[in-house]
Amino acid sequence: MTEQKTGIPSEELFEGEATGLEIEDASEGAVSHTPWDPNKIRVTTKTFSLRNVLDMIDEKSLELAPDFQRNRVWKARQKSRLVESILLQIPLPAFYFAEDADSMMRVVDGLQRLSTIKDFVRGEGQERFALTDLEYLHDEQGKFFTELLPALQRRLHNTQIVVHVIAPTTSPEVTYNIFKRINTGGTPLNAQEIRHCMSRSRSRDFLRRCAETEEFVTATQGSLRSNVRMGDREVVLRFCAFRLLSVADYKKTDSIDSFLLKATRQIDDPRQASNVQLAELETSFRRAMRNAQIVFSEHAFRKWEWDQKGRNPINRALFESWSVALADLTESDVTSRAEAIRSAARDLMTNDTYYFSAITTATGDPRKVEYRMQKTIEAARAK
Incomplete structure (x- = not known):
């Protein structure tokens, strides 16, 4: 077996910047993959208000994968436009949470969105941000959450989100594969980022x-x-x-x-x-x-x-x-x-x-x- 060498290896890039790692072709070759057993997949759908979700984060019953750098990658405009969408009452795409045997839940899909909402409503220091580059709500430009009209604060808190909860009886391997399949919005997470969240x-x-x-x-x-x-x-x-x-x-x-x-x-x-x-x-x-x-x-x-x-x-x-x-x-x-x-x-x-x-x-x-x-x-x- 031979491998034709093709010059300098390509380096992975993220948003135009080098990551320090060579691009990897990790395909496994002739490996048989174990099929999923549909009977072992348990996903239920629930509805939460954003106030509920923020309280769950504060109570540590919902984990946002601390020390996860990618949740800080969103630019100010992206963060502000998300908040503006909520204030305009535009429904958010569904979220996925994974529940473990101790009833602890982790965010599987929607980490960046929830991190942004948490930072806007509860953030302190560098996490806290004011709205900028809004498309429609020009009167709210430059405002922090506490400076919004009370009616808009209530609207955000009361916004309902749809959450698909992966039950603890679902194996980690299946949960990981569900994560990979639904991981399509924004900038998709890579394999290590998924493992970190799980x-x-x-x-x-x-x-x-x-x-x-x-x-x-x-x-x-x-x-x-x-x-x-x-x-x-x-x-x-x-x-x-x-x-x-x-x-x-x-x-x-x-x-x-x-x-x-x-x-x-x-x-x-x-x-x-x-x-x-x-x-x-x-x-x-x-x-x-x-x-x-x-x-x-x-x-x-x-x-x-x-x-x-x-x-x-x-x-x-x-x-x-x-x-x-x-x-x-x-x-x-x-x-x-x-x-x-x-x-x-x-x-x-x-x-x-x-x-x-x-x-x-x-x-x-x-x-x-x-x-x-x-x-x-x-x-x-x-x-």
């Missing part, structure tokens, strides 16, 4: 903490710092997934998305990943980042062939394989063998066409995952 604070806090470590920021040259598409959390999660689980576990799942969702649920559950295990996981992650910096310097987790000039974006497949391969090696060992490891890695990327394919196309194919992991581990042992 997860609990335990995994969210852990991934954020690892992504903010000095070791990670240094190894990635700061290119993923506070990544607006949560690319930093995604690559950390990929490391965690292959440390907590295994390639054999991966081969039993439908896709990289299913595998990462399984790892997220494991981190969220103290019975599956204790505090001690998470502390050990963070320690090994930090060690892997230090070792990657020692070996590859500014080219860590990036394609780096022998004839290459310049520096490429971070490649997810290289991140997961090299971070795992370096996690159990001591810094003194890696330092003494850095040149040999670096040469072995560059030889792989330059001369092993199937390895290059495994980090470039159909990267979710279990055969390619297994091959690149095996070859990367072998390269990390080079002397």
